[in-house]
Amino acid sequence: MxxxxxxxxxxxxxxxxxxxxxxxxxxxxxxxxxxxxxxxxxxxxxxxxxxxPMYALWSKALATRSNTIVEAIYPRAASNPDNVKRVERVFPESEWDFLTQMAAPEYTYERFLRAVGKFPAFCGEYTDGRDADAICKKSIITAFAHFAQETGGHIAKENVSDNPLALEEWQQALVHVREMGWAEGQLGYTTGCGQNDWQNKKWPCASGQGYFGRGAKQLSYHFNYGAFSEAMFDGDASVLLNNPGLVADSWLNLASAIWFFLTPQAPKPAMLHVIDRTWVPSQREQDAGIGYGFGTTINVINGGIECGEQNKDKGQPVNRIRYWEGLAAHYQIPVASDEKNTCWQQTPYGSLNLNGATDVLYTNWDGxxxxxxxxxxxxxxxxxxxxxxxxxxxxxxxxxxxxxxxxxxxxxxxxxxxxxAELTPPTDPSTPPVGGVAAWSATQVYVAGDKVSFQGALYQAKWWTQGNEPGQGDPWALIPAS
Structure with a gap:
């Protein structure tokens, strides 16, 4: 104590x-x-x-443009930011249409471009020789593989009554804009609201609002809405806490997924940095089977439920992998020899104790x-x-x-x-410094070896002391004049 x-x-x-x-x-x-x-x-x-340096890279990845610029983005507009133009080049509207034939009308290519434009790091430039176009395309296809699982139709190609176009399941992303069974006006996912804890002090729930899943990533719970709102609205958590429906009915429905894609959840890396290899797995992560490849993005999203040997044949990860492999084959996304599409061989991050590891970086402050x-x-x-x-x-x-x-x-x-802005250390002007050594202060803490001036002489502390006047013996020793 x-x-x-x-x-x-x-x-x-x-x-x-x-x-x-x-x-x-x-x-x-x-x-x-x-x-x-x-x-x-x-x-x-x-x-x-x-x-x-990773902290600067993480911060750069989460940098955002103003919403004024974002809301001026339109397909093929000459004023579009560079990363938006890259997306239009490597993933034109025709490809969007190809992958969204079952999608809810709230998801549009224009909104996708605005979501991209909010984050300059998504499909941004690299200055170290990495192929920005290839990374951009791989990022989009990775996102769509997860969209197909999170919000997809999951209708078999052979089911002609429900899937008359015989679409592949990896073509069935973004069917749901709200979590199935929920609608605006319902108070879903309010667990924890109103408690006297730091989450409610930082992200207080609004009366009459529900925080059930919305958007391409199915953003859920008030603390996620609050954190996402801060990223979208210059630190203002109240915008989406008071109006969570915006995550379904505006370009935020796709921006929420890109925000998640770019955000590290220490010790889990950002998915972008798994794909572009900015992240380097620690030795403990490597020992736990965690390395590069689509499988690690599953671990980042939902490893506790979908990764590990016990989940090898589980529906969710099997679907994600199947969608990724179908999309990667269609779009000819190269898979490096050290990349694994699966995560059954990985320890879920939630089960991996990395506390105290010197080669793992964390992203939250605590006392x-x-x-x-x-x-x-x-x-x-x-x-x-x-x-x-x-x-x-x-x-x-x-x-x-x-x-x-x-x-x-x-x-x-x-x-x-x-x-x-500044402190004014307390000093006693009646005892001027000797030899440049600061005057003793009754309110200062001193430890063994500290030197002070006092009444024209120098003293050195023999141990921890505070308030003990020099010249009275312990705990001060007089330093003889040279």
Whole structure:
């Protein structure tokens, strides 16, 4: 248990413990029992913890264009963004029509192009020699294989009464825009709404709204609607929480699927980065059979139910693989020798304990509960990356600061923290520094080896101390003048 009272009012400079960066923490003059930290210190912490280049790549993949630009996208428009023009080239409207002959009318090629246009990274350019057109085509065909499972007709080719055009099942994607059995006005999938937890503080359910599956990915539950709304509407979760039907009746019905396609769910990679090989599987993942290929995208989507030896002959993964193989053959998508279409040989991500793995990156912040003897109450006043969902994402600017200040109250018993532009460290002007060494402060924490100036002399701390005046013996040792 942390000793909260011992250091409740100190100012801590974290410079003596190995493995954590210097950070000055001062009592908050505006809030009793609270603390203030400099903005620069917090930003430095966040940057140090996300220094791996993958974090920048993930953030870039989730970058979005304004909805004003998106809603000006039309097929064959000269003003269309470059990634939209690539899609029109490698997957023209005629191919869309070929794969959507059973589709609900809410799914259109124009809406597909707008969904693509929202995310510049989908079918975007590569500057390192990778074939952007080939990756784009493979991404679209992979998405359609999953669409065929998630929202497809699943009608046998031989069933001429229900399938008079004798369409292949992989041609039957996007039949359902809403989850079967649900309609607007019904309060489906409201489990968890109204609870006093961080999810409801961040993504509060709206009265009278249901969060059942909608769109190409069948987006479900309020926390997914809220997170998707933030991506679509400049951080505003309320838009889709208040009007979830937009995920069925606008271009968001396809954008939701592309958003999922681009979003890593640590430790699961983004599907795009499996396809374009930006992701490199860790050793633990390789040992669990997880590598490149369509099978890993199944693990990303629904591995707990569809992957592993026990699910080898299960309907859902068998369908997905069959649809992928039919589409890949029709569109002549090359499959590399190290790619597997199946995931029965893989451990589902939900069963794979990757916590603590040094070669696995995580994308959510949570409070760092390690004990720091040189900081107030032993608290870290930092957040760390964790392998489970939290209120704070490492891919969302400003979320590290929200985590440190516990914006959504998700860290029980976390100190009250306020971030300020600058700190003014307390000093005693009556004791000027000696030899450039800062004056002793009654509110400063010192650890073994720290030096201070006091009444014209230099002292060195022999152990942890705070409030003990130098010159009185323990815990200070006088440094003889040279």
């Amino acid at each position: 942390l000793n909260i009272t011992r250091c409740a009012w100190l100012v801590a400079a974290a410079c003596a413990l190995p493995g954590h960066a210097a950070m000055t923490i001062q009592p908050d003059p505006e809030l009793a029992g609270g603390y203030v930290i400099a903005q620069a210190d917090v930003e430095a912490q966040a940057q140090a913890k996300t220094a791996n 760092n509960w390690k004990y720091y003897p040189d900081r107030p109450g032993g608290y870290s006043f930092e957040c760390e990356l964790v392998g489970f969902q939290t209120a704070y994402s490492a891919l969302v600017p400003g979320d590290y600061q929200k985590c440190v200040t516990n914006f959504y109250g998700s860290h029980a018993n976390w100190p009250k923290v306020r971030i300020v």
